[in-house]
Amino acid sequence: MTKELSRRQFLLGCSAVGVTALASSITDLQMIGALSVAEAQTASDYKALVCIFMYGGNDGSNTIIPTSSTEYNQYASGRTNLALSQGSILGINPLNGDGRSYGLHPSLPKIRQLFNSGKAAALCNVGPLLAPTSRNDYINQTVAIPPQLFSHHDQSIHWQTSIPDQSPTTGWGGRVADIVNSLNVNAPVSMSVSLHPWGSNTFQVGRSIPIHSISDQGPVSLGGYGDAPRGGGSNEEKARFNALRDMLRRSRTNLFENAYGKLLDESIDKSRVLGSALTNAPALTTVFPDTRLGRQLKMVARLISARGALSLKRQTFFCSSEGYDTHDTQMSQHADALADLDNSLDAFYRATVELGIANQVTTFTASDFGRTLSSNGKGSDHGWGGHHFILGGAVKGQRLYGSFPEMVINGPNDSGQGRWIPTTSVDEYSATLASWFGVSNTDLDSIFPNLRRFSNRNLGFFI
Amino acid sequence: MPRLDAKQAAGGPVYVNETMEAWWYCAIKGQDELRQRVAFALSQIFVVSNNSSVLDIQPFSLSSYYDVLVDNAFANYRTLLERVTLHPTMGLYLSMLNNAKEDPANNRFPDENYAREVMQLFSIGLVQLNLDGSVKLDSRGLPLPTYNQAVIQDVAKALTGWAMNRNGGVEWGFGGGEGIEPGRRRPMVPVQSQHSVAQKTILGGTVLPAGRTAEQDLKDTLDTIFNHPNVGPFISRQLIQRLVLSNPSPDYIQRVATVFNNNGQGVRGDLAAVVKAILLDPEARLASYTQQFWYGHLREPVVVLSNMLRAFSMAAENGRYDIWNLESPYELNQNPLRAPSVFNFFGPNYVLPGPLAEAGLYAPEFQITNATTSIARVNALSNWASGSRLNYSFEESISGNPTQLVEHLNIVLASGNLSAETKQSISSAIGTMDANNRRARVTRAVHLVISSPDYMVQK
Numbered sequence: 047m048t049k050e051l052s053r054r055q056f057l058l059g060c061s062a063v064g065v066t067a068l069a070s071s072i073t074d075l076q077m078i079g080a081l082s083v084a085e086a087q088t089a090s091d092y093k094a095l096v097c098i099f100m101y102g103g104n105d106g107s108n109t110i111i112p113t114s115s116t117e118y119n120q121y122a123s124g125r126t127n128l129a130l131s132q133g134s135i136l137g138i139n140p141l142n143g144d145g146r147s148y149g150l151h152p153s154l155p156k157i158r159q160l161f162n163s164g165k166a167a168a169l170c171n172v173g174p175l176l177a178p179t180s181r182n183d184y185i186n187q188t189v190a191i192p193p194q195l196f197s198h199h200d201q202s203i204h205w206q207t208s209i210p211d212q213s214p215t216t217g218w219g220g221r222v223a224d225i226v227n228s229l230n231v232n233a234p235v236s237m238s239v240s241l242h243p244w245g246s247n248t249f250q251v252g253r254s255i256p257i258h259s260i261s262d263q264g265p266v267s268l269g270g271y272g273d274a275p276r277g278g279g280s281n282e283e284k285a286r287f288n289a290l291r292d293m294l295r296r297s298r299t300n301l302f303e304n305a306y307g308k309l310l311d312e313s314i315d316k317s318r319v320l321g322s323a324l325t326n327a328p329a330l331t332t333v334f335p336d337t338r339l340g341r342q343l344k345m346v347a348r349l350i351s352a353r354g355a356l357s358l359k360r361q362t363f364f365c366s367s368e369g370y371d372t373h374d375t376q377m378s379q380h381a382d383a384l385a386d387l388d389n390s391l392d393a394f395y396r397a398t399v400e401l402g403i404a405n406q407v408t409t410f411t412a413s414d415f416g417r418t419l420s421s422n423g424k425g426s427d428h429g430w431g432g433h434h435f436i437l438g439g440a441v442k443g444q445r446l447y448g449s450f451p452e453m454v455i456n457g458p459n460d461s462g463q464g465r466w467i468p469t470t471s472v473d474e475y476s477a478t479l480a481s482w483f484g485v486s487n488t489d490l491d492s493i494f495p496n497l498r499r500f501s502n503r504n505l506g507f508f509i
Numbered sequence: 510m511p512r513l514d515a516k517q518a519a520g521g522p523v524y525v526n527e528t529m530e531a532w533w534y535c536a537i538k539g540q541d542e543l544r545q546r547v548a549f550a551l552s553q554i555f556v557v558s559n560n561s562s563v564l565d566i567q568p569f570s571l572s573s574y575y576d577v578l579v580d581n582a583f584a585n586y587r588t589l590l591e592r593v594t595l596h597p598t599m600g601l602y603l604s605m606l607n608n609a610k611e612d613p614a615n616n617r618f619p620d621e622n623y624a625r626e627v628m629q630l631f632s633i634g635l636v637q638l639n640l641d642g643s644v645k646l647d648s649r650g651l652p653l654p655t656y657n658q659a660v661i662q663d664v665a666k667a668l669t670g671w672a673m674n675r676n677g678g679v680e681w682g683f684g685g686g687e688g689i690e691p692g693r694r695r696p697m698v699p700v701q702s703q704h705s706v707a708q709k710t711i712l713g714g715t716v717l718p719a720g721r722t723a724e725q726d727l728k729d730t731l732d733t734i735f736n737h738p739n740v741g742p743f744i745s746r747q748l749i750q751r752l753v754l755s756n757p758s759p760d761y762i763q764r765v766a767t768v769f770n771n772n773g774q775g776v777r778g779d780l781a782a783v784v785k786a787i788l789l790d791p792e793a794r795l796a797s798y799t800q801q802f803w804y805g806h807l808r809e810p811v812v813v814l815s816n817m818l819r820a821f822s823m824a825a826e827n828g829r830y831d832i833w834n835l836e837s838p839y840e841l842n843q844n845p846l847r848a849p850s851v852f853n854f855f856g857p858n859y860v861l862p863g864p865l866a867e868a869g870l871y872a873p874e875f876q877i878t879n880a881t882t883s884i885a886r887v888n889a890l891s892n893w894a895s896g897s898r899l900n901y902s903f904e905e906s907i908s909g910n911p912t913q914l915v916e917h918l919n920i921v922l923a924s925g926n927l928s929a930e931t932k933q934s935i936s937s938a939i940g941t942m943d944a945n946n947r948r949a950r951v952t953r954a955v956h957l958v959i960s961s962p963d964y965m966v967q968k
Contacts, residue, residue: 197629285937
């Protein structure tokens with residue numbers, strides 16, 4: 047009780063330090079975090095959060111489709127040549143019915159199975175918002191909206207930072223890691239691992255916890271120096287390796303040189319540790335699809351299986367999938383992309399079951415935006431709100447969360463051409479995930495400064 | 510292109526690797542280094558990529574497009590913009606090919622892909638800029654957008670109605686063919702019946718009257734974009750980032766953007782003048798700048814490799830440079846015409862968390878340099894350095910004297926930028942090697958030079 051009061055006083059006292067409450071609450075995250083975790087964590091169990099980012103803007107309107115006749119007709123009329131035939135849609139049985147029926151894209155039979163068995167949930171019409179926004183608000187410009195709507199780069203960043211009205215410096219996954227990393231004692235590598243094939247992401251950028259980027263085939267060892275990186279090697283190899291170390295470790299005036307030297311130097315050691323942990327981890331029998339996403343998730347599963355050797359109680363993973371920007375050839379391209387998602391997520395869930403930690407790993411999807419309901423002849427264009435999946439043993443599945451839009455062009459949910467104005471914010475989505483992951487209620491406002499503008503701090507999709 | 514055509518004429522087959530081989534042939538043997546270098550920089554702004562379902566494994570289309578960048582590297586930006594816009598490879602990549610006019614009765618609207626990216630990435634960017642590249646702010650301190658969604662929708666309409674110019678004539682809707690299909694390398698041609706004749710309000714409030722032709726609307730749209738004050742600073746800054754340093758001063762950007770706006774003879778958009786202004790600027794050359802803690806940029810992996818292979822006159826094998834698939838993260842994580850998306854391998858505003866971020870510095874090339882790729886890159890470069898087709902005869906002749914060898918490598922690879930401490934570290938290590946094994950001494954010295962921060966950061 048005493049700690050609770052002192053924390054609240056500290057937050058109130060932020061303004062006395064001459065900084066605005068919201069900005070300072072992020073910079074003082076670590077002190078709050080230390081108190082928060084010490085109080086909130088009694089059991090030091092393991093948890094992992096896995097983000098699957100669908101780059102390009104996943105077409106939500108063909109991912110979850112209403113199948114009851116009035117709603118289906120509205121959908122088909124708006125979509126014209128992009129509409130899925132009613133017979134092809136895979137029906138789902140949500141426990142929290144709203145009187146209408148729904149189904150999934152034909153490429154998602156495994157996710158449908160996971161949904162119907164309670165392991166997956168769907169969150170409808172979620173996207174970046176600065177405040178609850180109605181159609182009138184949007185048309186009359188009476189509510190601020192996230193900047194650069196419909197721009198891939200900017201919307202991807204808003205999804206990953208969850209603070210669209212500030213210049214991006216950290217991602218919400220990084221801010222969460224900054225707080226919960228105190229549970230990871232003496233971990234030799236970072237708890238934040240990115241599998242994104244082309245480098246980093248904004249989601250995991252934190253103030254103190256670095257991102258460890260790894261490819262789907264695992265860490266790379268430095269070659270050309272024999273065993274010298276591991277303490278062995280010939281005299282010549284040792285001499286050359288020491289020369290390399292000296293060059294990398296020497297402090298210089300030029301900041302770029304220092305950054306490169308530090309990066310390469312630390313990578314050499316971390317790769318060795320990671321490689322060793324992976325080699326000694328129990329082998330997995332679950333078969334993953336041999337696709338980019340499948341391979342990323344297989345590596346995630348292996349890194350989770352190595353969590354003991356890496357002394358990690360909390361891990362976050364960032365994976366990505368491409369091919370969602372379906373301006374053209376939408377029907378075939380989207381079908382392929384979703385089939386990959388379906389197979390990869392299913393394999394990953396089964397791997398977590400194999401590892402005995404299905405209830406401790408939560409996977410969630412995200413994307414730049416949804417897409418227009420209307421067609422451009424061959425595909426759809428950039429939208430706003432979209433539907434997403436949350437998957438794992440801790441998820442209160444077989445339910446549709448959020449609110450499904452009325453699929454009517456210029457209807458109450460439309461900002462134009464079927465670009466749905468989100469009815470749930472990324473803040474609420476992310477805060478629900480962060481809360482499960484171990485972030486206390488008070489810290490949620492530090493990590494998500496705009497959260498208090500919305501009504502659902504917790505969307506309730508966890509058991 | 511000529512190389513690919515010759516192979517095709519000789520009976521082919523022409524695989525997509527030919528595109529890579531042709532690129533490396535020009536990079537290693539070409540005498541027009543600066544032109545090739547600038548074309549490579551332009552290919553990272555006007556991006557098309559093999560890494561896409563529409564262009565995958567299409568060597569002729571990719572080469573033809575790249576030749577437009579090479580041919581126009583020193584021409585006028587307005588010309589380049591039009592050639593890029595009308596090239597069918599770009600038409601496929603960003604779906605302007607066969608983009609039809611609106612059909613409101615059937616709730617179908619033109620594809621917005623090209624309209625958006627031609628403004629966001631190829632010319633003006635998302636926010637209004639001052640001449641020095643700084644972002645203009647309104648009275649509340651917020652940036653001012655350059656356009657909104659309505660503008661995109663109308664620019665999309667303005668650019669409707671372009672199709673492939675095939676041998677048998679224009680064929681609306683045709684998007685196939687490769688290899689010998691001439692339509693793939695000729696500029697797209699207009700099909701008026703598929704062009705939107707609505708009135709359109711495009712960038713900057715410019716109104717295109719109703720009832721005009723596809724050519725008229727295209728010309729006026731490209732002219733309007735070209736004349737937007739953002740183009741000078743937007744393009745200049747990115748070219749400076751590719752050629753010189755990641756964080757040019759506002760004054761440097763302004764000096765170059767000024768040349769973009771007027772090359773001194775009243776011409777706007779003279780790329781040759783812009784490149785010259787970039788490379789001859791004091792900020793590109795003087796030690797008072799280059800020795801600053803914020804100066805420089807991490808060398809791009811492809812440029813490092815070409816630097817090395819050219820420095821040691823790598824020999825072709827049967828006239829070919831079979832340097833393929835460098836885009837793998839286990840190789841260089843970069844390969845011309847194989848960017849992961851239209852956003853290139855890295856963005857101009859990438860920030861690396863840590864001291865660079867704290868100093869307010871951008872570091873684009875670090876976006877592809879991480880715990881895995883940094884090591885993979887050094888391994889890959891070392892393997893290339895050890896290749897048997899590199900000519901190390903001079904280096905081997907001086908390998909008995911490690912200090913002399915390292916100083917030589919300092920000049921041919923690092924432009925004299927290796928510090929005394931780095932040179933000392935490397936020479937001592939090489940000195941422990943068997944002097945009779947000359948080639949090994951040379952290749953290991955090269956490994957160490959290219960792994961050094963002194964080399965990897967170009968100043």
